[in-house]
């Protein structure tokens with residue numbers, strides 16, 4: 408059966424996409440939605456019967472499948488079942504939700520925390536609840552799409568500043584009319600480039616211009632700071648971020664998002680943010696898994712050291728081979744290829760050699776800046792990383808990305 412509308416703009420958009428997908432598949436250049444049949448020890452996966460080294464995971468501390476976390480999830484199912492009775496505000500709050508929120512607040516040195524069903528929903532709902540028409544949101548140009556969508560949804564004046572450029576941030580703040588509410592929002596570790604926000608300067612500017620500050624720690628929890636508590640620990644600041652946002656789907660092997668901050672702010676969000684009021688609570692198993700994961704991070708600090716050592720080895724190896732890895736200092740490592748075609752070619756060559764890596768192309772990154780966005784985790788061993796570097800370097804030479 409065909410669509411009801413056979414030739415309107417929507418149908419044409421869908422058809423255009425289908426054609427691109429068909430061609431990519433025909434040329435063995437479609438890398439998305441690969442079915443992972445098995446997760447092997449954190450550093451490799453089985454895809455269509457073939458074991459591959461995993462270099463596209465956000466499970467930075469290798470916690471997927473951790474026995475304590477699995478046990479906590481199973482116990483929660485036995486106690487609470489698999490679902491909740493509805494939205495949090497009415498009948499959906501379980502004691503395990505409250506426990507998780509207390510754990511997050513303690514981990515982030517905040518008075519309180521609130522959770523939502525995804526990191527994406529968290530950014531959307533928190534930004535659009537706090538900010539509205541007439542207010543100003545000022546966002547780093549490389550911020551994640553969920554932040555951008557939250558800013559647009561808020562209806563506030565949306566201003567962007569050049570990536571991590573503190574002079575531009577100051578200019579944007581100076582342009583806000585007197586007496587108008589303003590929010591500065593940024594990733595802690597940028598998801599495409601892997602570099603770290605200049606938090607001390609950002610905090611200083613927010614204080615100077617009386618702006619709210621929201622930081623998204625999707626890629627910094629478990630990675631930054633000696634004990635993995637994130638960007639404030641990394642810079643030795645314990646105060647300065649008003650809205651400490653994060654996800655429960657990367658380092659924390661669960662699903663969901665959170666915001667931690669002052670009790671009054673969190674209580675307001677519990678009664679005003681639509682993703683809390685009109686959407687179901689996190690399932691018990693995922694809530695308990697997340698709660699246990701924060702405790703495991705503190706009990707097993709070697710994982711934080713290992714992901715960072717692995718990141719350094721990976722970056723140094725790729726740089727020595729001649730690749731441009733931009734400004735990354737973390738576990739997210741962009742391997743610049745130039746054109747989209749070259750990124751596809753490098754991905755294809757690496758995948759044929761058993762590395763699970765993915766390309767990031769325009770419009771997700773500017774044209775000419777297409778790349779592999781490879782990641783390492785605490786589950787990798789140094790020999791595995793050395794092998795991955797060798798595979799990427801050999802393929803890069805063959806394709807002509809490096810000499």
Ligand SMILES: Cc1ncc(COP(=O)(O)O)c(C=O)c1O
Nearest residue numbers: 525526527551553598625654656
């Ligand atoms: C910086 C950043 N924020 C938010 C999200 C959304 O989080 P979630 O996957 O939990 O919806 C992501 C996910 O990719 C992210 O990278």
